[in-house]
Amino acid sequence: MHWPIDIIVLTFVIFCAIAALSVKDLLATAILFGAYSFLMCLLWTIMGAVDVAFTEASVGAGVSTVFFVAAIFRTSRRAKD
Amino acid sequence: MSELLSLVIAKYNYWLYVILMMIGLYGMIAKNNLIKKVVGMNIFQTAIILFYVSIGYKTNASIPIITTADTAHGAVVRAADYINPLTSCLMLTAIVVSVATFGYAMALAVRIYQRYQTLEEDELRMRLSKE
Numbered sequence: 001m002h003w004p005i006d007i008i009v010l011t012f013v014i015f016c017a018i019a020a021l022s023v024k025d026l027l028a029t030a031i032l033f034g035a036y037s038f039l040m041c042l043l044w045t046i047m048g049a050v051d052v053a054f055t056e057a058s059v060g061a062g063v064s065t066v067f068f069v070a071a072i073f074r075t076s077r078r079a080k081d
Numbered sequence: 082m083s084e085l086l087s088l089v090i091a092k093y094n095y096w097l098y099v100i101l102m103m104i105g106l107y108g109m110i111a112k113n114n115l116i117k118k119v120v121g122m123n124i125f126q127t128a129i130i131l132f133y134v135s136i137g138y139k140t141n142a143s144i145p146i147i148t149t150a151d152t153a154h155g156a157v158v159r160a161a162d163y164i165n166p167l168t169s170c171l172m173l174t175a176i177v178v179s180v181a182t183f184g185y186a187m188a189l190a191v192r193i194y195q196r197y198q199t200l201e202e203d204e205l206r207m208r209l210s211k212e
Contacts, residue, residue, distance in 0.1 A: 009198035010097045016125050017101060021108045026116055031118055040127055047138045049169035052130075054178065059180045064123075071116070075194035079114040080201050 006046050013039045024075050030068040037061040094135055102128035113191065115200045119186040126179045130172045137168035 014037060020032035037060035044053040089096060105128055108121020147158055147164040194200055197208050 006144065007097075010094065014097065014101055014104070017104045020120055021104065021112065021117060021124075026114070029117065029120060033123070035126075036124070040131070044134060044169075045141065047134055047136070048142070048144045048164040049134045049166075049172075050144055052134060052169045052172055055173055055176050056207050059176060060127075064180055064183055067187050068116075071191055074191045075116075075200055079117060081113045081117070 006043060007070060009039055009043050009046065024079050024081070026072050026079050027069070027077065029079075030065055031071060033068065034061050034065040095132070098128050098132045098135070101131070113202050115190050115202065115205075116187075118202075119183065119184065119190070122185055123179060123187075126182075130175050130179075133168045133172050133175075137165035139164055 013036060016032055016036040020029050020036055023029055023032065037056060041053045041056040041061060044050075044056060102125055105121045105123075105125030108122075108124060109118050112118055113120060139161065142162055142164045145163040147163075190200060193205070197205055199205060199208070
């Protein structure tokens with residue numbers, strides 16, 4: 001059976017979203033969220049929205065992760081849920 | 082019944098976006114940690130952006146860059162050959178706004194931690210009711 005590539009990437013996106021919300025270590029959340037943003041960028045390239053894709057790659061996967069890690073560095077790393 | 086099933090399968094990407102959106106909503110409502118709530122909000126935003134971008138997508142169409150230089154002299158540009166760029170241009174703004182929101186929320190989280198030494202919502206509520 002022929003699988004379209006966007007459904008595979010979308011499955012990975014949903015896995016990354018669930019994992020980012022359910023891990024107890026906030027640094028792991030940061031990295032999983034970066035992976036989520038990168039997969040989202042891939043999805044937009046598949047859809048032909050290349051301008052959105054490279055904005056997401058620079059801004060979502062790059063700057064957001066830096067903000068996230070900087071915020072965790074100044075606060076606590078553990079989360080209760 | 083099979084009609085409904087074929088309708089669901091034909092629009093599978095919309096259903097997956099709705100699932101992603103509900104994951105984000107769950108993160109915003111049910112998670113206790115403030116940073117997790119912000120991550121849930123970001124997931125919600127990206128699900129909506131995905132929905133909008135997928136509206137503008139066409140099968141068997143190219144990205145919206147016109148390659149023929151002299152379109153005024155005879156060569157015809159057909160709109161069906163190009164993906165609709167309007168939705169992706171709109172969503173470009175939304176991505177920038179979402180990053181600004183994210184940075185601001187992180188700055189607020191750092192200030193809250195400096196003042197109360199916690200990021201958990203129930204502990205914050207307890208601390209606030211004591212004051």
